Amino acid sequence: MRKILIVDDDKALSDIIRDMLMQYGYEVDLAKSVNDAFSVLIDKRYDLIVLDINLPDGDGFVICEELRRASNVPVIFASARTSVDDRISGFEKGGDDYIPKPFSMKELLVRINALIRRTYGSDEQEEKVEFGDVSVNLTSRNVTKNGKEVSLSLKEFDVLAYLAKNKGVAVKKDKIINEVWGAFSEVEASTLTVHIRWLREKLEDEPSKPKYIKTVFKVGYILEV
16 A cells, blocks of 8 residues: 655645545555654655645755655645746755645546656556446546546546446445445435436437436446446
């Protein structure tokens, strides 16, 4: 399991990032300051660090500079400082990527996955599900239709991925909700219905007459491949 350290004094944002990354199989720790980061880094090795620049007791550039004296761990700067000079400084200090705030969780996840793959290689077989002119890459979380990439939200992809992993099987609505949003979520069936509609609009040739993402009366949905 890959280990990621989030260094950011915005606890709410850090918690959201941690929860999202844990959902996708990463082990995540949090640090809210330069001192916190150094304290954690003394005792533990990480595979990637997401690093804010403005911290209560210094800036993220200091952390990255110190890291580069002893480690090549990948670093993604995630900061509200978006000037060209700040971006250049981020790379000059040893950063591998720079994502400006505010950012989408999907973009952050894609950048993390890409940097992990570039740094450590992929030790897993790509898993794909194809139907019609649609290809769903469950490993890279990439979806194409007619060879062109389709932009899906995190939850849209999660719903599609769950149906793809259970292709040919009618899955109950509450089962999908539990798997995608969590067993203790308060998401209603109508939310799932909306996500299914959005998926059909993006993937089906005739969304009103779906060939692949079908409704199973009084049960839920099925992906017919």
